[in-house]
Every structure is written in C-alpha cells, then in structure tokens.
Amino acid sequence: xxxxxxxxxxxxxxxxxxxxxxxxxxxxxxxxxxxxxxxxxxxxxxxxxxxxxxxxxxxxxxxxxxxxxxxxxxxxxxx
Amino acid sequence: xxxxxxxxxxxxxxxxxxxxxxxxxxxxxxxxxxxxxxxxxxxxxxxxxxxxxxxxxxxxxxxxxxxxxxxxxxxxxxxxxxxxxxxxxxxxxxxxxxxxxxxxxxxxxxxxxxxxxxxxxxxxxxxxxxxxxxxxxxxxxxxxxxxxxxxxxxxxxxxxxxxxxxxxxxxxxxxxxxxxxxxxxxxxxxxxxxxxxxxxxxxxxxxxxxxxxxxxxxxxxxxxxxxxxxxxxxxxxxxxxxxxxxxxxxxxxxxxxxxxxxxxxxxxxxxxxxxxxxxxxxxxxxxxxxxxxxxxxxxxxxxxxxxxxxxxxxxxxxxxxxxxxxxxxxxxxxxxxxxxxxxxxxxxxxxxxxxxxxxxxxxxxxxxxxxxxxxxxxxxxxxxxxxxxxxx
Numbered sequence: 001x002x003x004x005x006x007x008x009x010x011x012x013x014x015x016x017x018x019x020x021x022x023x024x025x026x027x028x029x030x031x032x033x034x035x036x037x038x039x040x041x042x043x044x045x046x047x048x049x050x051x052x053x054x055x056x057x058x059x060x061x062x063x064x065x066x067x068x069x070x071x072x073x074x075x076x077x078x079x
Numbered sequence: 080x081x082x083x084x085x086x087x088x089x090x091x092x093x094x095x096x097x098x099x100x101x102x103x104x105x106x107x108x109x110x111x112x113x114x115x116x117x118x119x120x121x122x123x124x125x126x127x128x129x130x131x132x133x134x135x136x137x138x139x140x141x142x143x144x145x146x147x148x149x150x151x152x153x154x155x156x157x158x159x160x161x162x163x164x165x166x167x168x169x170x171x172x173x174x175x176x177x178x179x180x181x182x183x184x185x186x187x188x189x190x191x192x193x194x195x196x197x198x199x200x201x202x203x204x205x206x207x208x209x210x211x212x213x214x215x216x217x218x219x220x221x222x223x224x225x226x227x228x229x230x231x232x233x234x235x236x237x238x239x240x241x242x243x244x245x246x247x248x249x250x251x252x253x254x255x256x257x258x259x260x261x262x263x264x265x266x267x268x269x270x271x272x273x274x275x276x277x278x279x280x281x282x283x284x285x286x287x288x289x290x291x292x293x294x295x296x297x298x299x300x301x302x303x304x305x306x307x308x309x310x311x312x313x314x315x316x317x318x319x320x321x322x323x324x325x326x327x328x329x330x331x332x333x334x335x336x337x338x339x340x341x342x343x344x345x346x347x348x349x350x351x352x353x354x355x356x357x358x359x360x361x362x363x364x365x366x367x368x369x370x371x372x373x374x375x376x377x378x379x380x381x382x383x384x385x386x387x388x389x390x391x392x393x394x395x396x397x398x399x400x401x402x403x404x405x406x407x408x409x410x411x412x413x414x415x416x417x418x419x420x421x422x423x424x425x426x427x428x429x430x431x432x433x434x435x436x437x438x439x440x441x442x443x444x445x446x447x448x449x450x451x452x453x454x455x456x457x458x459x460x461x462x463x464x465x466x467x468x469x470x471x
Contacts, residue, residue, distance in 0.1 A: 012349065040356070042351055047346045 004048050005069050012040040023043070024067040029060075039061040051076045091150060094126030099157045100153035106158035106284075107435075110442050112282035115240050119161035124192045124196035130163065132172040139192035144173075144320065148375065151324030156332035159325060159446040162282025164198075164237050166321040167285075171199040171245045173317040174261060174302075177389055178309050184299040188263065195344060199263075200241035201299075202292060203314075206231040208456045212314075213307065214256040218249030219298075226262065226298045229291070232273070236287040239273060242266055246292065247306050259306035262296060269294035281445035282453070287346065312393045316382050316405050321374045326450050327368075329443050331417045333423035334368050336438045337361055340427045360426050364419045371415045378408045399470045406466075408457045413450035418448045 009028070011018040016032040033041070041063060046052055053062075057072040101122040109116045123129045131147060133139020142150070147169050154162035179185030191197065203212040218228035228248050232238070236350045242435055243265045250258045274287040302309065338361060345356040373386075381404075385395055422429045431440040 012354065037354075039345075040354060043346045043347050047350065070146065 001073060002048075002066070002070060003068060005073065008048055008065070009069075010040055012044050012075065013037055019057045022066060024070075025065050027064055028061060028066075033063060041069075044074075045073060049073055049077060051079070054079055087146070087229065088143070088241060090127065090140065090197070091131075091142070093148065094123075094128050095124055095150065095153055096121045098354050099127060099153065102157035103121070104153070104160055106161070106442075109158060109160055109284040113278055115156060115286045116161040116284045117236060118183040119158055119199065120240075121376060123165055124198075127196065129168065129196040129198060130172075130193040132169050132176055133189050134220040135195045135461055137356045139172075139189070140243060143358060144317065145379055146384055147317075147321060148324045148379050151277050151321050152328050152331070155325040155328030158284065159329050159443070160282050162325045162328065163282060163285050163322075166325050167201060168198055168318045169383045170314060171201055173313045174245060175199075175263065175311050177313045177386070178261075178302050178304040178410070179263075179304065182299065184297065185263065185302070185441075188300075190241075195242070196243035197239065198237065199245055200235050200238050202230060202232050202235055202238075202244050202246035202290075204232050204234040205247075206233050206289070208232075208256075210458055212247060212310065213259070215247050215259050216222055216256070218252040218254055218302065219260065219262065220252050221226050221298060224298055225295060226297050227293075228262065228264075229293045230314065231291050233289045234287045235271075235290045236285045238271060238288070238290045239286060244269060244271075244292070244294070246294070257307065260308045261302045261304075261309055262294075263302070264294045264296040264469050265302045269323050280448055281442070282449040284432060295417060311387065311396050311402075316378075316396065319409040319412075320375065320379055322450070323371070323378075323408055326412050326447060327371050327375060329447050330368055330371060330419040334361075335422045335445055336431065336440065337364060337423040337426040340430065340438060361420055364422045365413045365427070367419050374408060374411060380402060382449075383448075399466050403463055403466050406463045410456050410463070416447050416450055420444050438443075 005068045006019045006028065006058055008024070009015065013019070013028065031077050042053065053072060053076045062068050062072045098119060103117045105118045127140055128129060128150065130139040131142040131150065135141035151162065151166055155167060175185055181187070192199070205216055206209065208214045208217050208238060215230060222225040230246060230248060243263060245261055245263050247259050247261055249256065250260050270293045272291045273288050274291055277286050277288040339357045342362050347358050381411060385393060420440060420443050424444060427438050427440065430436050430438040433439060434441050
C-alpha cells in the first residue's frame with residue numbers, strides 16, 4: 001500500500017522533495033502539496049485502490065503526511 | 080423505542096427515510112403514467128408526515144415552518160410530484176392552524192385530520208380570474224346554518240384524491256370580487272367533476288386538472304379571517320417557502336450528480352496525464368445552489384419569527400419590503416433552480432440525458448420547469464414592479 005501511495009504522490013503531489021526520501025511524518029504541505037494537487041492525489045488514490053474515501057476521513061489533515069494517507073486509505077478499503 | 084417516546088426529530092427522520100424509499104420505488108411509474116403517487120402519499124400518512132404542521136395538542140407532529148422546510152429539502156429529490164403534493168397540503172394546514180383554531184369545528188377537524196392523516200386540496204383557482212387568487216367569481220349562498228358553493232376551478236392539485244378542500248369564494252353571492260373568505264369542506268360534502276386532463280411536461284403526479292365543484296357545508300367551516308389577510312399572513316409566505324424548499328431538493332440532487340460525474344472525469348483525465356482539472360460550471364451551479372439555500376433560510380427564519388407571534392407581529396408581513404421579499408423568493412428560487420438543473424445536465428452530458436441511469440436528469444428538468452409557470456413568474460414580476468414604485 002505504501003508503495004502505491006508514494007507512486008501517486010510522485011505523479012501528482014508536485015512535492016519539492018523526492019518521494020523516496022520522504023519520512024512517514026513529514027508534513028507534505030510544507031513540501032509543496034497544494035489544495036489543487038491534494039485533490040489530484042485524492043482522485044488518483046481512489047482510482048489506484050478502486051475505492052472512495054468516506055466523507056469523515058476527507059480533510060486537510062488526511063493529506064498532511066504519508067502516515068495519515070495510509071490510515072485514510074485503510075479506512076476506505078474497509079468500507 | 081415506542082413511537083410516542085421518540086422525539087419529533089427522530090420521528091421525522093425515521094419517517095422520511097421510509098417515505099423516500101417508497102418514492103424511489105415508484106417515482107418513475109408515477110411520472111410515466113402521470114398518475115397520483117398513491118404509494119408515497121400512503122407512506123407519508125403511515126409515518127404521520129401528512130399531519131406534520133398540525134400542532135401536537137391536536138395529535139399532529141407539531142412541526143414548525145423550519146421543520147417543514149427541512150422535510151421539503153429532502154423529499155423532492157426522489158419524487159418531486161409527491162413532495163409538491165405534501166407541500167401544497169401543508170400550506171392548507173398552515174391556513175387552518177394559523178386562522179382556524181379560534182373555531183371549535185376547525186379544531187375538531189384538525190384532530191380528525193391528524194388521526195386519519197387527511198389530505199387537503201386547495202381550490203383557489205377559478206375559471207375567469209386566471210391565476211389571480213385575490214378575486215373570486217363564485218360566492219357562498221347562505222341558507223340558515225348552511226353554505227352552498229358552486230365553483231369552476233381551473234386547477235385543483237390532487238383534486239380527485241383529496242379528503243377535504245379549502246376553497247376561496249366571495250363571502251356572499253352579492254359580495255364584491257375581492258371580499259373573499261376561505262371555507263373548509265370534506266369530500267363527502269362535495270361533488271367534484273373533472274373538466275380537463277392533466278397531461279404535462281413535468282410534475283405529472285400532482286394530477287392538477289380543472290374541476291367543477293359543488294359543496295354544501297355548515298357555515299361554521301367558513302374561516303372568520305378575511306381571505307386577503309389569510310393570503311398575506313399564511314398562504315403566500317408558506318407557499319413560496321415550501322415550494323422553494325422542494326425546488327431546492329431537486330436542484331441539490333442535480334448538483335450532486337454533476338459533482339460525481341466531474342470526479343469521474345477528473346480521474347480519467349489524471350490517468351491520461353491531464354493534471355490541471357477545473358470545472359467552472361460545477362462551481363457556478365454550486366454557488367447558485369448556495370444562494371437558493373441562503374435565501375430560503377433567511378425568509379424561513381424571518382417568517383418563523385413572525386409566526387411565533389402571529390397576532391402581534393403580522394403587520395410586518397403587510398409591509399412593502401416583506402411582500403417584495405416573499406415574491407422574490409418564488410421568482411429567484413424558480414429561476415436559479417432551472418438554471419442549476421439545466422447546467423447540471425450539461426456537465427453530466429449523455430449519462431444525464433439518458434433515462435434510467437443513476438445520473439438521469441430528464442425528469443428533474445421537466446419537473447423543475449413547472450416552477451416558472453405555476454404560478455407564472457410574470458404575475459409576480461408585475462406585482463413586484465408596482466411595489467418597487469411605492470418603495471422609496
């Protein structure tokens with residue numbers, strides 16, 4: 001799962017740091033993630049994992065780190 | 080939990096869910112056949128939603144105007160015709176509840192209406208006056224303790240299915256056209272003869288052809304308040320508020336469909352390497368939906384505050400500002416709703432143009448067109464134009 005998330009971030013996150021150098025807790029917004037690119041990341045994750053994020057996990061915080069993204073994807077896959 | 084222990088909100092929400100499920104099952108057939116939505120109306124009755132505005136002391140749900148608006152905003156997305164029937168009936172209840180409870184007969188009727196979940200239709204239209212409800216040709220013939228009325232109505236929504244009617248008429252046969260009263264009579268006291276066919280573009284399930292009506296009733300059922308005051312204080316504001324709520328629910332459904340389709344298209348674009356995905360049309364209709372909602376809520380809050388003190392504050396309803404605002408609510412809600420549904424269809428494209436897809440908007444578009452012509456916005460524009468000349 002983490003590899004897929006990182007691949008999506010690489011393609012759509014427009015981060016200033018190489019994705020392979022990212023830590024789980026790095027703040028993605030401080031590394032270039034914008035509102036616009038976070039939407040692309042969300043849509044791409046939904047496509048990649050063939051799911052839809054439930055309303056309750058969709059928030060700015062969800063995109064703030066790889067750790068939070070993993071957690072959100074897990075919740076979505078359980079539904 | 081026993082029904083009587085459930086809070087009003089829980090009752091409403093539980094009932095709404097059941098009614099919406101029934102609506103979803105039958106709405107296509109209701110539209111296709113242009114038939115009365117018997118199943119949805121029965122579900123409303125089973126879940127006590129027909130008596131929503133009847134106060135608890137008479138056995139109703141005791142909903143406020145705000146509660147009715149919240150219900151209206153939900154009902155319309157599954158079957159606009161059923162929702163409109165419900166809304167039009169609540170308007171009649173509002174007239175009775177606001178202006179009839181100084182009358183023992185009306186109070187007794189309200190208790191029965193709550194128990195049996197009666198459906199009440201409005202007979203305000205009349206052949207010869209067009210859509211001008213402030214004039215009547217037919218008058219009441221008083222004979223001892225009874226009244227007799229013969230009226231040619233150009234439109235009675237669900238007229239063939241109502242348990243009772245609230246009709247406008249001249250106070251007496253000799254009264255002037257604008258000296259009107261409102262009278263309640265039950266279907267057992269009336270002969271209702273259909274005179275035209277209801278085969279329309281939209282709102283097909285409201286079944287609103289013309290009827291010739293003859294009724295005989297105890298004169299105790301003639302409301303004391305002159306109709307012109309009932310119109311200003313209750314009928315017009317509640318009509319515009321509840322119609323706007325139903326139109327809002329149709330519009331919201333359309334925006335949500337457009338939003339879902341946009342997401343799908345953006346996902347496809349991302350796969351193709353297109354990163355810069357924006358949909359200005361979606362933003363536009365969402366903005367308009369918000370405008371509709373804010374306007375409805377402001378008018379509802381203002382009217383609710385007045386209704387809570389109807390006898391003292393109602394002179395505010397006679398002000399130019401209030402009349403213009405209430406007219407505006409109908410005009411702007413209808414125009415925005417039509418624009419929203421049209422553009423949602425454009426955004427969704429073929430999946431909305433096709434019937435029987437999860438994104439179909441054909442029936443929504445046909446139903447929402449009714450908002451411009453029932454009653455015709457031209458009438459309201461003319462009235463507001465005159466009022467604006469009086470406003471400094």
